[in-house]
Amino acid sequence: MELNENNRPLTEVPANEMPETSVQPVADASQARYPQRKSKEEVIERLKEIIADNCNADKQEIDLLKQTFYKLHKAEQDAAQKDFVNNGGKAEAFIPKPDSLEGEFKSLMGSIKEKRNELMAAQEEEKEKNLARKLEILEKIKNIAESPEEAGKTYNEFKQLQQEWNDIKLVPATKVNELRKNYQLYTEKFYDMLKLNYELREYDFKKNLEQKQYLCEAAEKLADYPDAISAFHQLQKLSQEFHSIGPVAKELRDSIWSRFKAASAVINRRHQQYFELQKEAEQNNLDQKTVICEIIEGMEYDTFKTFADWEDKTKEILALQAKWKTIGPTPQKMNTKIFERFRAACDNFFKQKAAFYKYIKENMAKNLEKKKALCEKAESLKDSTDWKETAQILTQLQKEWKTIGPVGQKHSESVWKRFIGACDYFFSQKNKANSSQRSEEVENLTKKENIIKQLEELNAAGTTDDGTAEQVRALMKEWNKVGHVPFKEKDRLYNAYHTAVDKLFERLNLSASEKKLNSFKSGLSNERNLYKERDKLVRTYEGLKNDIKTYENNLGFLNSSSQKGSSLVTEINRKIERLRADLSLVQKKIEAIDEALRGQN
Template sequence: MMDSQENAIEMGKKEEVNKMEETAVPTAEATDQTELSQVENTQEETTETPDKETERKVYTSKKEVLERIREIAHSDEAPQKDEIDQLKTAFYKIHITERDAALKSYIDGGGDPENYQLVPDDEEEAFKAEMTIIKEKRTKIFKEQEAEKEENLKKKLDIIEKIKAMATSPEDANKSYQEFKALQQEWKEIKNVPATRANELWRNYQLYVEQYYDLLKLNSEAREYDFKKNLEQKIRICEAAEKLADEEDLISAFHQLQKLHAEYREIGPVAKELREEIWIRFKAASTVINKRHQQHFENLRSKEEENLARKTALCEKAKAIAAEENKGSGDWERHTKEIIAIQAEWKTIGFAPQKMNVKIFERFRATCDDFFGRKAEYFKTLKDTFKENADKKRALVEKAKALQDSTEWKSTSDKLMALQKEWKTIGMVPKKLGDQLWEEFLGACNRFFEARNAANAGQRSEEHANLEKKRGVIEKLKALKEEPGDNTQEAVQKLVEEYNAIGHVPYKEKDKLYEEYHAIIDKIYKELNISVARRRLNNFKNKLKNVAEQGENALDNERARLVRQYEAIRSEVQTYENNLGFLNASSKKGNSLIDEMNRKVQKLKDDMNLVREKIKAIDAENK
């Protein structure tokens, strides 16, 4: 994000460069006296170069700059453009540095860049107020200078008319020489005139001065002395102009050359045969400076075109980044760093051409503003979500704290585990706040579970003892399966009762023990039911003869009793099977109950088969 004050500084510098270009002296292609007058007139319109003391002045604080601005604004001193531009640049350079340092300090302290507010600067407001006074002061001076130029124009036109009259009166030339010299001195003392009349004015003045000298009939010694004196002064000016070729500061050399042209213009003519020679020498020295000055601005323009191309590329790059999708905070922060890096690179690039400088900046700023505007809106929405999530987590913290001292171990454990599951479903909150809430929530949960663990320490020892007892019962069941006896069923029943009488075992061992126990029980009951049923059927067949001897109706009565027993068992089986359809086997406890009922159903079915075989045996005996 480019600051408007920084942009103003750039534009101010740019205007100064453009003005330098506009005031540049003509190139070496100029060939006549008119060219010299044009160069000299340019000097009249150009702001004086600041003195060396001003150029060397370095300002280290806005207060120093403000003091100097106030001094200029409230004194009779005429404001110099170069110094004013220097003061403006120095002030905003320090101002921007201080502002960037304040922003960096705010961000390093954990602040959100989008919420940063610029604090009004009293020194900046005071600086702007003084600059307004200076602007009004310069406007007033400009108007006074324009009025003075018009007055100077009238005076110089009057002098030209007087010299013209002298140049057209040969008989009075010698007599008017002193008056002529006085008019020349007066001409020198009159300064700037309107730029639109300067060339014509100088051309006419030079024409009639030379005509007057050509007509002047002084004695040869006076005339030669005058020419010699003028030649010496022009030679000195030529040497000074030639020395400027070694000046490193091209702008300073250009301004110094303008002063030399102004001085050259005020010097009278030299001997007619030397006039062209001395002028060619001075023009040659001027051409060297002009070419260097022109090349300087050509290089500047070339650099500006290069800067425009670089800034255009940065605009495209920033636009591409701004157009990328941001799926979350991480993407926004990554793209923000990329945009800020592009902005930093932008600041290292100099001015673009004047016509495009503002346009390219506005294009770049629009892209940045759009990106940061959308980012601000995203984080505003995100903050609302964070607040909602934080409120939900605070509510869970309060619930956990309310349960942390409970001694209802089972129900409270279930409640806290439900709170932990709910916690996981809540979205993100800012890291610092999230860590704080999590520590409070976890602390409440840990407090309860540590108390529960301490209270259940003895219970766990008992559970391990129960585990060993139940394993011992399982081993006895395995031994009975391998070596069954006549009282196997009775022994199995006692072991089952013993197993069920043993208390809880460790939770982690519960399922494994359950599967091992019921596996051996199922095998024993299956084998035991078959063998018992077979033995019972044989015993029943052996007793049938004794029943038959009791009377002819004895077998029928026994058969009717068995049929009723069969129907009763079948009804009981049907009832069990119906009940099984309503049981929920989603829990371990539910599974255990279903397995037990299935075993009972199977035993009843085995009994049904035994009764059916007994009925078949009676029917066989009746035959």
């Protein structure tokens, strides 16, 4: 005798039709339920097995096989692109080779989809047939339940109809509740009017109670099962069995059902929590990937003026791409959208970079021709003895040279040496003709030797007070004011001076920045073209300002609420502080050159 939780007859209801177990796992959970395929060939073989088994596989496994194939497909393309770049090619010029297995994969997926559609159509047709049969059985049970005088004689027929009802499985989901309600109504009516032997009835109750207690214990043990997904699916089978068992004694019906329902609630709650945590992690991944997209999209391309600017930004892009790969999946509906946004931002960066390089190369070729023309003019004047007028012309040519932009690296040094060589030759000849300058260089030699002597005396005294440091600075300032010395004495004096200064710096513990600045100032008198040096420092200064501005803008796109975001903010702040220190040093060097130029004038 088969009764439900209300001590009334109930036949089996398929698991997919039970309302209390309607929650289904998302596709990502399939990764924990099926073996990982390590190659595209393994994916192909599994698809062939599924087709051979008449598509006996659920949609989750098929989706996982599809994701695995394209993940391996993309990994091969990325590796091929990396080899292409490592061998000298440009990333934007890379064209992936056709995948020989992709056609077979798509063909197999098409066959599976077609067979599954046929299978689903057949299942729907079978459900309609099963519905018609159950309606016919229900009508017979109704007639038996409404014939109380024949109840004793029709008991066996009723049991046979119950068995037939249980043998019929799937029916349309929209009809499940209505069928179940009518089935319970007429079977309850039949048992209410049926006068069976009391001992037989009690035996059925006892047997059903033992079976339901066993199912309750099994459901309660699932609460400690480590895999929440597997526990959920095992519960579906237990629930199906529970509802297929007949009734228990009336006074135990509510308690045994409450016990099973309580155990089911624990498993369902764990199952729901699993997917809630997974959803939260995916949202966090989406937030991180969105920040990366915003950083790349927020780059101010009009501020990138040099090759160094673009190379620095390229390193940042590559670092962000590497970080992207370490972040897990996002919500399924956003996964494709956020990746397309990221790829579009990266593609735009490299497109802008390629356009800049093309533009700069074209301008460099024009600049080279302009500088060659200046070289020819300087070379035509280098042997002139009209010192004053020629000096003015060459000085003007040097100023014009600084207004011309850069040239290609392979031509930069040679064309500069050609130009400055002609200029230096003229001024050297001019200096030789100026005897008064020689006497001035001799005087400068005496002054610098005296400064070196004083530095060595301070070093020998061994004092480290503030007064000594001030004396050192005063002597260095005096050194910088002294002009040129005879050429053959230049290196000797330079080495002696810096040896004495370095020893004093080391003992007085002066800052590295101050040491660099003082060292730079002491070398200004040896510079052959202070205008060129100043122009170079000004470009460096502007580049550092742009870098600081870029990093400060990037801070606005970062979310420091997460641990990873906070770490990135801290690193960018450190970079900004270092850049500001470099900016200050460059500014002081420019000021030192300006002072030296004023002294020359």
